[in-house]
Amino acid sequence: MPRNPERDQQLREQRKKLLLDSALQVIAKRGIGLTSIQDIAKAAGLSVGNVYTYFSSKDELFSELLRRAQTEYGISVTLLAELDEDPLLKLRRMCAEWLALETNWAFTIILQTVRTNEMVPADIRQAVTDRFTANLEPVADIMRQGQRSGQILNGDPLQLALYFVSLIQGLTLQQAPGYVIPVPVNPDDIVRLFEAKNTHAKNI
Amino acid sequence: MPRNPERDQQLREQRKKLLLDSALQVIAKRGIGLTSIQDIAKAAGLSVGNVYTYFSSKDELFSELLRRAQTEYGISVTLLAELDEDPLLKLRRMCAEWLALETNWAFTIILQTVRTNEMVPADIRQAVTDRFTANLEPVADIMRQGQRSGQILNGDPLQLALYFVSLIQGLTLQQAPGYVIPVPVNPDDIVRLFEAKNTHAKNI
Amino acid sequence: MPRNPERDQQLREQRKKLLLDSALQVIAKRGIGLTSIQDIAKAAGLSVGNVYTYFSSKDELFSELLRRAQTEYGISVTLLAELDEDPLLKLRRMCAEWLALETNWAFTIILQTVRTNEMVPADIRQAVTDRFTANLEPVADIMRQGQRSGQILNGDPLQLALYFVSLIQGLTLQQAPGYVIPVPVNPDDIVRLFEAKNTHAKNI
Amino acid sequence: MPRNPERDQQLREQRKKLLLDSALQVIAKRGIGLTSIQDIAKAAGLSVGNVYTYFSSKDELFSELLRRAQTEYGISVTLLAELDEDPLLKLRRMCAEWLALETNWAFTIILQTVRTNEMVPADIRQAVTDRFTANLEPVADIMRQGQRSGQILNGDPLQLALYFVSLIQGLTLQQAPGYVIPVPVNPDDIVRLFEAKNTHAKNI
DNA sequence: TATGAATGAGGGTTCATTCAT
DNA sequence: GATGAATGAACCCTCATTCAT
Incomplete structure (x- = not known):
């Protein structure tokens, strides 16, 4: 399956959604104040640094x-x-x-x-x-x-x-x-x- | 005006109230998660360490x-x-x-x-x-x-x-x-x- | 030289050893009670926060x-x-x-x-x-x-x-x-x- | 019993001894690293500030x-x-x-x-x-x-x-x-x- | 893109020491 | 002298963010 811009964009959106869903899960459990990027990344099965590929900041x-x-x-x-x-x-x-x-x-x-x-x-x-x-x-x-x-x-x-x-x-x-x-x-x-x-x- | 235990106790209560009031103001603005002892102390015009004279912890x-x-x-x-x-x-x-x-x-x-x-x-x-x-x-x-x-x-x-x-x-x-x-x-x-x-x- | 898990693990062990050796040197000089994470980090040429990448606490x-x-x-x-x-x-x-x-x-x-x-x-x-x-x-x-x-x-x-x-x-x-x-x-x-x-x- | 320099000196020595004895007791219990001036003062029944009347520093x-x-x-x-x-x-x-x-x-x-x-x-x-x-x-x-x-x-x-x-x-x-x-x-x-x-x- | 080590600022807390009363 | 509140530096630890690989 060769790469193409469209498919890349799709994957990107999937990852973003995955991260957002994971964030919500973690926040629901730990509360917003105790939820770190680390937690979100772990819940999504990604690395910490990689989160910043999809979102420029926690905010x-x-x-x-x-x-x-x-x-x-x-x-x-x-x-x-x-x-x-x-x-x-x-x-x-x-x-x-x-x-x-x-x-x-x-x-x-x-x-x-x-x-x-x-x-x-x-x-x-x-x-x-x-x-x-x-x-x-x-x-x-x-x-x-x-x-x-x-x-x-x-x-x-x-x-x-x-x-x-x-x-x-x-x-x-x-x-x-x-x-x-x-x-x-x-x-x-x-x-x-x-x-x-x-x-x-x-x-x- | 010399010190005596009663007056000391009074001052203590005043300070506690001052700190609690200051804390309320700051928390209302920043939210509880982002309110630091530093913020509270500054709002009350006291030093950070001194807060611990009146409360044993942030909690x-x-x-x-x-x-x-x-x-x-x-x-x-x-x-x-x-x-x-x-x-x-x-x-x-x-x-x-x-x-x-x-x-x-x-x-x-x-x-x-x-x-x-x-x-x-x-x-x-x-x-x-x-x-x-x-x-x-x-x-x-x-x-x-x-x-x-x-x-x-x-x-x-x-x-x-x-x-x-x-x-x-x-x-x-x-x-x-x-x-x-x-x-x-x-x-x-x-x-x-x-x-x-x-x-x-x-x-x- | 690309990263791979094995090499990462090796580097991790090296760093741990470096930190432990540095700690030994510092403690020997200052005594355990006066040895801070800061001291150990400085002796190892690392940042304070990074020590916690390898050890979860001073203890x-x-x-x-x-x-x-x-x-x-x-x-x-x-x-x-x-x-x-x-x-x-x-x-x-x-x-x-x-x-x-x-x-x-x-x-x-x-x-x-x-x-x-x-x-x-x-x-x-x-x-x-x-x-x-x-x-x-x-x-x-x-x-x-x-x-x-x-x-x-x-x-x-x-x-x-x-x-x-x-x-x-x-x-x-x-x-x-x-x-x-x-x-x-x-x-x-x-x-x-x-x-x-x-x-x-x-x-x- | 009127004050006189001699008696003052005696009292001073008594207090010093009291503080030193208390310090030793506390250290024996808590260990040297956990013994604070506060602890020593409390054990001796004196105030924190008063300790400095008798010793210029913890050292x-x-x-x-x-x-x-x-x-x-x-x-x-x-x-x-x-x-x-x-x-x-x-x-x-x-x-x-x-x-x-x-x-x-x-x-x-x-x-x-x-x-x-x-x-x-x-x-x-x-x-x-x-x-x-x-x-x-x-x-x-x-x-x-x-x-x-x-x-x-x-x-x-x-x-x-x-x-x-x-x-x-x-x-x-x-x-x-x-x-x-x-x-x-x-x-x-x-x-x-x-x-x-x-x-x-x-x-x- | 992906990884996770590295950084540095900041937070809570303690404590020797000072100082106004 | 006596008191204990006040200070400020230092400590341990966390975490958003960056960066070399």
């Missing part, structure tokens, strides 16, 4: 990790919003999926770390914040859909979206592995907070 | 910082719960106060960081989690009060308390200084999520 | 240093014991060789320091003590050989070995470079202490 | 400690040498006393540390070595007495004294607390090494 790797995760999340929530389905069910699915994946926990931590850490370059912080804000839109859409059908509370849909996402993220952060708060968490109960007041009355 | 300082903040918060929310006042108003107050103080922002970040950071020793993490859980109780009490008067949603009060606190903390984390998400946050709207569905209808 | 380096020295000594004294030679001559040789080499002086100092220094972790101390005790055996063998031929004093051979080794080590310690005690030291005279009382003249 | 304290110990030892061994007693018995007593006191262990370690450590100022090292050499004299005297009575081996008495003292010190160093070499040590057996060859024959 760039983390930044790229966030970019991809946020983009993926944005796509997935946009698709969800566009589904022809009960809005409340959509919220429930978001909630359940988010709380289920352990990697989301790591991702949320990285997100917060980057957004609250002044050591992170301003442009990266800005980019992360912008994507976060943009990703509120599809959630706000779901809220709007629910409001139209009278299933979801009135009020600024963007605000509701922010509350919903903040609640989920807040809960995610409580789930530090091994130190769980002894209170059950239930997607249905969470979604219920956003249901319109007279839902039941109506139904009855 | 102890952080642990003490959290202990104090959580204890203070616990007392304040307990007092709030015991007030003879509209439960919804109590929630509103909690919410407003929490989102108003910048120190709460720093404190929330530290709290989350400690609970999610493997660099923090396990026993400290456990202690923090335990206090966090204990501090849910007064909030659950408020929920119970509201449920008895029909003002607050039915369901496990402890769970509702966890949701409420998580939501506030989640929102707090979004408020990174300088990179605010362009969505207004309103305590009344937040409390509304926890109101009983047919409150108004009933009352009317 | 491990010291421990390895002792392990090698004691193992080498054990082999050499075992070989000596097995020689087909006059036992008294064997003792004389041990004595002369030991007092002659300056590295033995350094080694003795380290040995004693480790065994008497609470800064050294307990397990390392135990290992050193165990090897020291084991290395008494070959010397005791020599004593037994001499006792069989009536050339060496009666009594517990292990005890005699301990006395012999302690005497040599005690003398070694007196030989601090530049501050020598003005008393001549003579291997023959030392060995004479262990000769049987009425050996030759009387028996013949 | 001076250690140096003074050695000076006193060596002087005391010198006096005691001189008295022993002048006793009208069997020379072999004298050696036996020296040996037994030396190996019995735990503080002698600490003292021997300090002695060796100072003599083999180039960080110690040259003049202190020289002084220690000189006193050590001087203290060999009384031991040599005992040897001479024994040689005159035919009880002790022939040869340079000073050399024999050095061997005897080195042997005792070597054995002392083996007795690191908690890591004892499993070989019994017996003063009688040690003295026997220095007995004249045909002692028994003669006696019989």
Whole structure:
């Protein structure tokens, strides 16, 4: 199989993805502060020096990790919003999926770390914040859909979206592995907070 | 003004408080992982070595910082719960106060960081989690009060308390200084999520 | 000359040996308590951080240093014991060789320091003590050989070995470079202490 | 009781002695490397700063400690040498006393540390070595007495004294607390090494 | 490209010594 | 004199990054 620029580029992308996935795994286990390039390289089965072939710095790797995760999340929530389905069910699915994946926990931590850490370059912080804000839109859409059908509370849909996402993220952060708060968490109960007041009355 | 043991002790306490306050400021800016003893000492105007006159290690300082903040918060929310006042108003107050103080922002970040950071020793993490859980109780009490008067949603009060606190903390984390998400946050709207569905209808 | 794993391993071993030799030199001069990684690195012409590429900690380096020295000594004294030679001559040789080499002086100092220094972790101390005790055996063998031929004093051979080794080590310690005690030291005279009382003249 | 210069001087001497004794105790327990001014002060029930009222530096304290110990030892061994007693018995007593006191262990370690450590100022090292050499004299005297009575081996008495003292010190160093070499040590057996060859024959 | 040794800055911590009270 | 807080240098160790092979 002869080398060609296209195939090289493909391999490069594969390696980058491998490194990013490995990074997320390690961070999920060790926490962001204890994750070194060494750890990531080992988890990916590459050498330390080789990591720098694909990412110019640790910051760039983390930044790229966030970019991809946020983009993926944005796509997935946009698709969800566009589904022809009960809005409340959509919220429930978001909630359940988010709380289920352990990697989301790591991702949320990285997100917060980057957004609250002044050591992170301003442009990266800005980019992360912008994507976060943009990703509120599809959630706000779901809220709007629910409001139209009278299933979801009135009020600024963007605000509701922010509350919903903040609640989920807040809960995610409580789930530090091994130190769980002894209170059950239930997607249905969470979604219920956003249901319109007279839902039941109506139904009855 | 000659020295005496009492005055010495007083000065000691003052210095400890100064260091803890400085630490809070710095951590809020840099994040816990990047906050060095050097930073704290500089912020407090002391030498690095002198920090160890008051705290035997960085861990102890952080642990003490959290202990104090959580204890203070616990007392304040307990007092709030015991007030003879509209439960919804109590929630509103909690919410407003929490989102108003910048120190709460720093404190929330530290709290989350400690609970999610493997660099923090396990026993400290456990202690923090335990206090966090204990501090849910007064909030659950408020929920119970509201449920008895029909003002607050039915369901496990402890769970509702966890949701409420998580939501506030989640929102707090979004408020990174300088990179605010362009969505207004309103305590009344937040409390509304926890109101009983047919409150108004009933009352009317 | 391209790199390959074998050659890498070889270089690694060379570097380790270089570091251990440098450490021995420095410790001999400064004493174990005042020898820093910095000193060792400088003596070896390497950077401080690089030392940790080869040894995971200062303790491990010291421990390895002792392990090698004691193992080498054990082999050499075992070989000596097995020689087909006059036992008294064997003792004389041990004595002369030991007092002659300056590295033995350094080694003795380290040995004693480790065994008497609470800064050294307990397990390392135990290992050193165990090897020291084991290395008494070959010397005791020599004593037994001499006792069989009536050339060496009666009594517990292990005890005699301990006395012999302690005497040599005690003398070694007196030989601090530049501050020598003005008393001549003579291997023959030392060995004479262990000769049987009425050996030759009387028996013949 | 009014102050007067004489009494002040007395108190000063008492405090110095207290500090030196405390230092020896602590060193015997912790080892020289782990003994800090703080430890010594605490053991003596004084404050850290106050130690510097009596000794200008840690080095001076250690140096003074050695000076006193060596002087005391010198006096005691001189008295022993002048006793009208069997020379072999004298050696036996020296040996037994030396190996019995735990503080002698600490003292021997300090002695060796100072003599083999180039960080110690040259003049202190020289002084220690000189006193050590001087203290060999009384031991040599005992040897001479024994040689005159035919009880002790022939040869340079000073050399024999050095061997005897080195042997005792070597054995002392083996007795690191908690890591004892499993070989019994017996003063009688040690003295026997220095007995004249045909002692028994003669006696019989 | 791939490797991992090498570097150097920085972090936590200790401790002899000084100094204001 | 007595106290213990304050200082600053030094120590061990880690880790992002570079570089020779």
